[in-house]
Amino acid sequence: MTRTAPGVRLLPNAITVLAVCAGLSSVQFALLGQFELAIVGVVVASLLDSLDGRLARLLDATSKIGAELDSLSDAISFGVAPALVLFIWMSDGHRFGWIAALVFAVCMILRLARFNTLLDDAEQPPYTHEFFVGVPAPAGGLLALLPLAVTLEFGSGWWAHPAVVWLWTIGVATLLISRIPTLSVKTLRVPAKAVAPLLVGVGLLAAAVIQFPLIALSAALLLYLAHVPYAVHRYRWLAAHPEAWEVPSKERRAIRRSGRSQRRLGLRRPSRRTVAGATQPTTPGRRARDWRRIGLRQRPR
Incomplete structure (x- = not known):
């Protein structure tokens, strides 16, 4: 098995350093009053962050220093930089x-520390x-900048009020350290039938980003927030169905459909008047209620 060249092995770490530079540059753009470029800096950092880990695994260039560098990069690019841009x-x-701003940066660091500890949990x-x-850190950093993106696109409004902005920032910080499950894009499996529609959607998304970048970013962030209830439902469903943990998506859908069919055809509870096949004596009042339940009146004796 051929080993990866030393120069190529440094490529993932170089991308991580570029992500740090992009995140810190967003602070400089904010100081110059160029807030559109400040948002672009955080977006570029998130794109680079999604590449360095995949590239390291692809090139078999994973290392402990790379993992530590990636965490430091996320803390700066998605914790410190967005907090300073908003301030x-x-x-x-x-x-x-x-x-x-301090609460947001601290919560981002705590979120990354917890993420690193969960990586070593094999149970x-x-x-x-x-x-x-x-x-996750990139989504949290971009969500914090959502009021700024909306203001740059639509002008000042209630979303640009300082109290709203800082309450929003603290709310996003709470989501960072919460136990709420969110979907991981890295593990999503796309069915073969959905590849072509997905590529068309990617093309439409690229066109929207080029023509309406801030609107596209804001819509994507709102859709991300909207997926959280589905992620919670999916997490609870998987926790209650161990048979679906290590099966393909097609078999999971079959298990889900069978569960819905069983609920739809669920058996009614047995009558309280029968015990082991014997009929219990029925009181006159209960007999009258039974006649009224089926819409008939009891004939007087």
Whole structure:
């Protein structure tokens, strides 16, 4: 088996360093008042973050220093940088704004620390690898900038009020350290029939990003938030169906359909008047209620 060249093995770490530079550059753009470029810097950092790990596994270039560097990069690019961009954008000098920025950065660091510890936990059920615990770092950094993106596209409104922005920031920080499951794109399997529609959707998404970048970003972030209830439902369903943990998606759908069919054709509870095939004596009042239940009146004796 041929070993990867040393220069190629450094490529994933170089991409991680570029992600750090992109995240820090967003702070510089915010200081210059170029908030559109500040958002672009965080978006570029998220794209680079999605590449370095995949490339390291593809080139068999994973290393401990690479894992540590990736966590530090995420903390800077998606924790420190968005918090500073929001604080610079508000520039109201209010103490609560700085507190909210600190809370967001600290929660991002705590989220990354928990993520690293969960990687070494080998006792988790297999289905947990399909989910993140809480909102992942790139999504959290971009969600924090959603009020800024909406303001740049549609102008000032209630979403640009300092109280709303900082409450939103704290809310996103809470999602980062929460135990809410969110889907992991890395483990999603696309059926063969869905490949062509998916490629068409990617083309439409690219056109939307080119023509309406901020609207496309805002819509994508809102859709991401909308998927959280589905992720929670899927997580609970898998936890209750161990037989679906390590089977293909087609078999999971069959298990889900069979479960719905069983509920739809569920057996009614046995009558309380029968015990082991024998009929219990029925009181006159109960007999009258039975006649009324089927819409008939009892003939007087």
